[in-house]
Each structure stands twice: as structure tokens, then as C-alpha cells.
Amino acid sequence: MAGLLTARVLADGFEAVTIIERDSLSDQLRTRKGVPQADHPHALLEAGRATLEDLFPGYGEDLISAGGLVIDALTDFQHYENGDFLADGSTRLPMYAASRPLFESITRRRISDFDGIDIRSNCQWMDYLADDEATSVDGVVVRTDDGTREEIAADLTVDATGRTSRTPSWLEEHGYVPPSTEEVRIDIAYSTALFERPPDDRRTFFVPASAPRTRGGAVFPVEADRWLVNMHGVHGDHPPTDFEGFAEFAGTLPVPDLKRLVDTQSWVGEEIDHYPFPSNRRYRYAELDRFPSGLVVIGDAITSFNPIYGQGMSVAALEALVLHHVLAAGDRTNIALSFFEQAEEVIDIAWNMAVGSDFGFPQTTGPKPRGTDFFNRYLSRLTSKAHTDAELREAFYRVITMEVPPTTLLRPGIVWQVLKPTPSDIGTGFPSRSRKQSKKTS
Ligand SMILES: Cc1cc2nc3c(=O)[nH]c(=O)nc-3n(C[C@H](O)[C@H](O)[C@H](O)COP(=O)(O)OP(=O)(O)OC[C@H]3O[C@@H](n4cnc5c(N)ncnc54)[C@H](O)[C@@H]3O)c2cc1C
Secondary structure (H helix, E strand, O other): OOOHHHHHHHHOOOOOOOEEOOOOOOOOOOOOOOOOHOOOOOOHHHHHHHHHHOOOOOHHHHHHHHEEEEOOOOOOOOEEOOOOOOOOOOOOOOOEEOOOHHHHHHHHHHHOOOOOOEEEOOOOEEEEOOOOOOEEEEEEEEEEOOOEEEEEEOOOOOOOOHHHOHHHHHHHHOOOOOOOOEEEEEEEEEEEEEEEEOOOOOEEEEEEOOOOEEEEEEEEOOOOOOEEEEEOOOOOOOOOOOHHHHHHHHOOOOOOHHHHHHHHHHHHEEEEEEEEEEEEEEOHHHHHHOOOOOOEOOHHHHHEHHHOOOOOOHHHHHHHHHHHHHHHOOOOOHHHHHHHHHHHHHHHHHHHHHHHOOOOOOEEEOOOOOOOHHHHHHHHHHHHHHHHHHHHHHHHHHHOOOOOOOOHHHHHHHHHHHHHHOOHHOOOOOOOOOHHHHHHOO
């Protein structure tokens, strides 16, 4: 997705754009080797939805014509957090619901409408073309399906190869200081199965693992009258891959809805797909002083997040927009460093939300962003009040879908709603009271 969206923005500023893809590509909606995560639910957050619509006007209509759905993230999406489901919102927040292969196939189809973009499938990146000092990257060396080595020259090369990107080791091999890495270990695994869905039933459940509960699940409606039903567990409490074990795992969740659905709907397919994901990982490219000209890194190749928060495609889309702005500003001598610096703003927000939430588990290890514990305490209070408060649900959702920044949760009206004492606060010390007040309370 990062590569496709990047190609779209590059097409505005370059005569010809070539996408190099290792896999063979087909119009069939199937998971391919290079994107094994595609069997699992892929939520497209509001930031991603709006960006895809900007880049490809009518994207939503294309998706719906191909069988995708639009649900309302504030009412259809039943989110269990902190001991109960969140209240329905009172406004609307449209959300596309489709499988990852469908999102990708519509994006690829729209990309192929651009004259200047060529997609080379069965073509594997092997190396960058560089001068002796590697001061600039001047294209790529690829291997085609029949084993032929080919050099493709380019004014700008973008690494969108995902989490397994080899740019950090390439930099090191060519005398550069590689970016430092931050890893926040969550040790999550997904097991996902497809179930039949009555055409008009668009129920969507999200019961994420949330400290101290290490297990969670989700139900997402997708095209072809199916639900993707997901079980997940963090810090080693991984879901099984046999059907009986899957159903049993569903029965250990704090709400009966997922187990009921698994028990009553027909399971489609023969396998339960499993995906272990050890850690959030971030390469700190923005801290580098030296970087070859002519090269940029984007998407999961810079940062990959605990997938439970559904941020990856949206962050990739926002990064593509950042690249668009850097290119539009006209300075082509220093594209990478300007891009990395500006992309930090997007990444910081998503990273702090993802790892911040992961640090709710005491088992989570890695560098903890400043203010995490305080914000978690605040969010915990906010979500428990959002069980009955539509406005708080909406404020929370507009943040977690990356439509607006987390600072909006600190607006006076929201803060007041969150901190306003309730009868259950007596004796808890929260919200913090002046000494006089606490004395009075006690
Ligand atoms: C289990 C799971 C669930 C997820 N759920 C969500 C979700 O709900 N919402 C969401 O937004 N995101 C989700 N994500 C994240 C999302 O999949 C990615 O963030 C998103 O696809 C952007 O990644 P990318 O394009 O940078 O890399 P990828 O999607 O990994 O794509 C990399 C591409 O590069 C190709 N490639 C790799 N190496 C080479 C090479 N040497 N030569 C040529 N081609 C190569 C691959 O074949 C592939 O096509 C999830 C991830 C996982 C693991």
C-alpha cells in the first residue's frame, strides 16, 4: 500500500514512475506471499479513508461496487473497552469495510489508470545503484522472474518494501551510520477465520486485548457476504489455529457476542490463518545527519505498529501526502531529510498512541514515551465515561482513527467531562483533589 500510494504522488512530479514488485500480481482477491498479513482484518482509519479519497476521487464508490461496505464507525462498530461497550456516537463517521486484498486491488486498479505509472511484477529489488562513495542512489538493481539482472536508473528511489526493508543494512555496508531502532515488544499473535455473513448484517465487534486482559477478538464485515473473525493475544497468550481451540478462545472473551457468532455462523475455508507479530519497530531516519541523495524510505519500512490499532495503511497514506508536499515545495536536493523530518509528526502521533497503549501491560518492554502513564490513566477514565457518553465516544474515535490529534482530548470541554468526579471516585484519589477536598471527601 505504501508503494502504490507513493507512486500516485510521484506521478504528479515525475515523468515516469516504476513500481517494482517481487510477487506476481493478479486480479484475484487473494493473499500473496509478499503481504502475508492480508488474511487478517485491515481497518482503514478515517485518515486513510480521507487520503485515499483525495488521491483517487471516487475510491469509496469503486470499493462498494467491488463488494466493499461502508459502516458507521460510531454506531455499527461496537467497541468494548474498559469493562463495557462504548456508547454509540450521535454523529456519523463513515468507515470502509473490506478485506486487505480488496483495498489493495482497488488502489492498484486506480494506479494503473495513470499513464506515467508502470507496475513491474515478478521483479525483485536486489540492490541500489550507487556511485563509489554511495553519496547518491541512482536507481535499483533488480532480478526478474527468469533470473535476469537488470539495472533501472531513477532520479528518485523509494523503499516501500515493508517491515523487512534492507535499507538500514545497506546504509551500514556503504559507510553510513544506520538509523537507530526502537522496539517496543508486545508479542501479539493473530488467528483469523472467515465466516458466512447474511448480506444485511454488518455487525462489527472490536474487543481488543487491553491490560490486564491479554486476549481479544474482532469481527469485521467484508465483501462477498463474509465476516473476518479474529482472535488475538499479547505477551505470549496466543490464539490457537484449530477450529475448536479458536471457538474456545472466543468463549474466554469478556463478551459473548464473538463466541455466539462463531457458534452460529458457518466457517468458510479450511484454515485458520496465524500471524505472530513480536514488536512495534521504528527506525529513526529523521535523526540521521547523512543520507544518500535520491533515496527515500516509507511505510512499514520506517515504522511498523502493533496491528491491533489499525494504523499502518493510514500512516502510509499520510506519509505519501508528506512526500507530495516535500516534492511540491520544489527543493529536490534534500528530499529524504525533509521528508523524514516532516513524516516524524505523523509517525510520532501513531507511535505514541500504539506503544502508549501497549505499555498498559506491565510485560511490555522498550522505550516508553514521556507522559505515557499519565495519558493512559486519563484515557482509561475517558473510555469508562464513554460507556454512557456519546460525545466522549466520538472525541475518542476521531483521535484513534487519526482524524484529529490526541491533543483534542485535552480540550477544556472534554477534560471537564473526563475529570468531573463521579460517586465511584470516592476514595480512589482520581481525579486528583486538593488536600482540602480530599479531607472533605474522606
Ligand atoms: C496481522 C496484521 C494486521 C494488520 N492490520 C492492519 C489494519 O487493520 N489496518 C491497517 O491500516 N494496517 C494494518 N496492518 C499494517 C499494514 O498491513 C501495513 O502497515 C501496510 O500494508 C503498509 O505497509 P507497506 O506497504 O509499507 O508494506 P507491505 O504491506 O509489507 O508491502 C511491502 C511490499 O513490498 C514487496 N517487496 C518486499 N521486498 C521486496 C523486494 N525485495 N523486491 C520487490 N518487492 C518487494 C512485497 O511483496 C509487498 O508488496 C496490519 C499488519 C499486520 C501484520
